[in-house]
Amino acid sequence: MLHSHYTEELQIVKNAGNLRQLKHFKPTGATTVIYNRETYLMMSSNNYLGLTHHPEVIKAAQQAVEEYGTGSGGSRLMSGSHQLFLQLENQLADFKKTEKALVFNTGYMANLGILSALLTKDDFVFSDALNHASIIDGIRLSKAQLTIYKHKDMNDLERLLKQCQSNRTKLIVTDSVFSMDGDIAPLDELYALSRKYNALLMVDDAHATGVLGDGYGSAAHFNLHGKIDLQVGTLSKALASEGGFVATSSLLQEYLINKARSFIYSTALTPADIAAASTALRLVREDTSIIRRLQHNVSCLRTLLRDSDIQVETETPIFPIVTGDTNVAIHLADYLWDNKIIATPIRPPTVPENAARLRITVSAAHTEEDLQRLVKMLVSA
Numbered sequence: 013m014l015h016s017h018y019t020e021e022l023q024i025v026k027n028a029g030n031l032r033q034l035k036h037f038k039p040t041g042a043t044t045v046i047y048n049r050e051t052y053l054m055m056s057s058n059n060y061l062g063l064t065h066h067p068e069v070i071k072a073a074q075q076a077v078e079e080y081g082t083g084s085g086g087s088r089l090m091s092g093s094h095q096l097f098l099q100l101e102n103q104l105a106d107f108k109k110t111e112k113a114l115v116f117n118t119g120y121m122a123n124l125g126i127l128s129a130l131l132t133k134d135d136f137v138f139s140d141a142l143n144h145a146s147i148i149d150g151i152r153l154s155k156a157q158l159t160i161y162k163h164k165d166m167n168d169l170e171r172l173l174k175q176c177q178s179n180r181t182k183l184i185v186t187d188s189v190f191s192m193d194g195d196i197a198p199l200d201e202l203y204a205l206s207r208k209y210n211a212l213l214m215v216d217d218a219h220a221t222g223v224l225g226d227g228y229g230s231a232a233h234f235n236l237h238g239k240i241d242l243q244v245g246t247l248s249k250a251l252a253s254e255g256g257f258v259a260t261s262s263l264l265q266e267y268l269i270n271k272a273r274s275f276i277y278s279t280a281l282t283p284a285d286i287a288a289a290s291t292a293l294r295l296v297r298e299d300t301s302i303i304r305r306l307q308h309n310v311s312c313l314r315t316l317l318r319d320s321d322i323q324v325e326t327e328t329p330i331f332p333i334v335t336g337d338t339n340v341a342i343h344l345a346d347y348l349w350d351n352k353i354i355a356t357p358i359r360p361p362t363v364p365e366n367a368a369r370l371r372i373t374v375s376a377a378h379t380e381e382d383l384q385r386l387v388k389m390l391v392s393a
């Protein structure tokens with residue numbers, strides 16, 4: 013009886029075709045996994061540079077375990093802030109051309125902690141309609157007065173900023189690369205508006221770090237290196253590890269160390285996580301052939317899809333094949349699955365109603381044959 017409410021709610025999800033279930037794979041490389049003894053080609057990972065299986069990244073993680081042990085044993089402010097953190101945070105600040113950087117346990121926790129620490133119920137936040145769930149949740153937690161502007165619509169944003177006649181803190185927040193569409197926010201215009209209306213600008217580079225601006229991220233892509241107030245990123249996608257971070261001023265870094273609850277009240281990441289991210293970051297800067305391979309694969313898939321008359325709009329390694337109908341997306345994903353290709357269907361509430369899609373992502377580790385095989389299957393579906 014106590015549980016029947018949840019059974020009913022789950023049934024509603026099931027009836028809508030939106031029930032999600034976990035599948036447990038064994039990865040055998042950056043682009044292949046084994047499931048039930050069969051090998052599948054992974055076309056849905058955010059491992060954009062394929063660095064999860066780079067020998068130097070693996071070695072760095074192994075060495076860190078041997079030298080520092082497996083767990084960090086405490087939160088950053090208690091006992092868990094091992095030396096590797098300082099090295100990585102200096103590296104991140106240098107990479108993003110900011111005074112400081114601060115590592116959180118995940119990108120999700122970074123957004124939650126930053127927004128809830130910087131904003132109170134008397135402050136104002138302007139958020140793109142398609143921002144990531146972690147931004148939405150951070151805003152909710154802050155209780156700040158929320159205004160949602162139309163996706164990438166700078167006229168709408170300016171109109172709303174103009175209306176806000178308050179001396180309290182104003183903050184504009186946006187994904188730089190939108191996670192389900194792969195399009196890019198107009199950071200140059202957002203920056204100009206933030207200065208004109210005296211608002212902080214916070215950009216979530218989860219899908220841009222290691223991808224845009226020769227890997228340096230969206231600020232570099234728009235020639236705004238070091239100018240954005242808060243650049244959030246993740247260590248979990250192109251940087252092949254686990255964790256989130258923010259690159260910002262010394263002042264805001266110190267503020268967040270003291271006020272961001274998701275930073276303060278959670279055990280620090282493991283030495284292996286930090287060492288792996290640190291080495292991946294070094295590789296992004298030193299071995300430019302890796303990002304060039306990603307760029308090559310993106311344009312290769314774009315050409316293959318165009319030549320096959322498959323409509324996909326994208327400027328990044330994220331290729332959304334929008335079917336609208338959830339069942340169509342699921343059938344397409346099932347067909348690919350039967351042909352040993354993994355491409356996850358994305359359905360509401362992750363995307364709006366009637367905007368279901370297959371979200372395909374390209375990695376530097378894919379081969380041209382992988383991409384050809386994918387397109388051949390999409391054509392025959």
Ligand SMILES: *Cc1c(COP(=O)(O)O)cnc(C)c1O
Nearest residue numbers: 118119120144191218246248255
């Ligand atoms: C993945 C993602 C996050 C969360 O990062 P994690 O490190 O996976 O928690 C935050 N924002 C955006 C836009 C993302 O795509």
